[in-house]
Amino acid sequence: MSSTISSNLSTIPQNPTPLSLGTLCKSLAISGLILFLFYTFLFNPPNYRPSDLLSTINQKWPTSSPIISTNSTKTNISHIVFGIVGTMDTWSNKKAYIEAWWRPNVTRGYLFLDRPPTEEFQPWPSTSPPFRVNEDITKLKVFPKIPRPSHVRIVRTIMETFRQGDKDVRWYVMGDDDTVLMVDNLVEVLAKYDHTKSYYIGSNSDCVKSNLDFSFNMAFGGAGYALSYPLAEALATKLDDCIERYPDMYVSDFLLHSCLADIGVALTQNKGFHQIDLHNDISGLLSAHPQTPFLSLHHIDTIDPIFPSMDRFESINHLMKAAKTDQSRLLQQTICYHRQNTWSLSISWGYSTYIYENIIPRSILWRPLETFRPWVADWTPPLYMFNTRWPSDNPCEVPHLFFFDSIEHIEGDQIVTTYVRALPRGLPTCSFAGNHSADPITKIKVFSPASTRLEGGGRDCCDIEYMDGANVTEVKYRACMKYEVIA
Ligand SMILES: *[C@@H]1O[C@H](CO)[C@@H](O)[C@H](O)[C@H]1NC(C)=O
Ligand SMILES: *[C@@H]1O[C@H](CO)[C@@H](O)[C@H](O)[C@H]1NC(C)=O
Ligand SMILES: *[C@@H]1O[C@H](CO)[C@@H](O)[C@H](O)[C@H]1NC(C)=O
Ligand SMILES: *[C@@H]1O[C@H](CO)[C@@H](O)[C@H](O)[C@H]1NC(C)=O
């Protein structure tokens, strides 16, 4: 909702200075060079042994999060209050998305509506968040100067959520009625920050243009974002003054960013929140999620169903089957190689598995296949905030696609997720590499541990078990060995 605005932003002034453009070009050139060196380095020696250099790099990698802990108890789900912005007109459409993640009597929070529920929604079900009706802003002195009252209603929802007066709150997490949130992962991520300090945690848009139009340092509300208690408190006392200061700043996310900037608080970026300012098929993106807990998905109605054989509601509920079992691994990308057949497997846990008939370095497989289009179609590259791979028709580059089908808990404390082939690939075998066809495979079974969560920002390693000609491949997850190189 607060996000479907990227198309008419021309009133917000843009000044890309030559300096910033120059810096951008320079950093692009440098990153291109680094990528080239990295690719050459990884790709050339087939019987590669870890050198001291790589081991050191490896060692330094996983510690990027700003872990600040207080001496209080660990943050859990009851410390979060959710504030969801909806409208009565769209609720019947969006209800299923909210109920897919909302946990009655466990998650605390409210759905804020523009007007009281009509008769068809009465009595209000206990499977939905309790509703509140937003305050009437026509009474604000500044109201006549506000061009888009709905956006002021959206931003005031934070204040109105705070004013519900819930006790023992550490975080307020805000989202739209078409935002699907991953509650367990949110708890894990927020627990790493000091809730007694001021934090504004979220993510900017997937599309460069959306960020350019607003700000690269603004949380896009549809993706969901979190405010620590002290910050929500400060905002609740200062928000109406801020609205008076900027009555014509009509986009809610930008208004919030501006009000927080005036308090001195900048965005803490987290790549797990997904605004999805994209169209069409986002399977390429969901199959190469960054190495960070998956926190949210938005704009479900403006993209294709995320599973090709299902509608949108079924798709979300299907993903939640995996989410309910192990959110820590959900969409986390695990890559391993079958040397004998010269295959690469890339698993996005609980979502998809790709088999390539070739050995492709992880650095390349981490780039999403560009199956989607940007929010604004006629824009010039760079389109996205991440690198992509353009889908090709080269049999050595096109994966065999398998999507998540079922999940079960088996003996030995293992979770088995099964992925089935979406379509025949319809291409000849990659004869340049091993010349081993993956066409016979119809199903992939992935075994992961049931009781060890994947540490935020961590990765699993895996081994592939496959007998030539068989129609099932098995993949066993395991902890990576110290300094293990997967190449
Ligand atoms: C937490 O730290 C404060 C100050 O360092 C101390 O006064 C307090 O007793 C500590 N609380 C607990 C539960 O350890
Ligand atoms: C969350 O932690 C608090 C202590 O801060 C505890 O009282 C409460 O029972 C916990 N809730 C859950 C659901 O674990
Ligand atoms: C939530 O708790 C209330 C009161 O304890 C109960 O009546 C209701 O059925 C519960 N709702 C669900 C969906 O479990
Ligand atoms: C690849 O395998 C097929 C069938 O196994 C065979 O006919 C073909 O000659 C092989 N191609 C190369 C380049 O080895």
Ligand SMILES: *[C@@H]1O[C@H](CO)[C@@H](O)[C@H](O)[C@H]1NC(C)=O
């Ligand atoms: C897979 O192979 C098994 C045993 O070889 C066979 O029973 C089964 O029908 C095959 N499944 C498919 C979809 O081909």
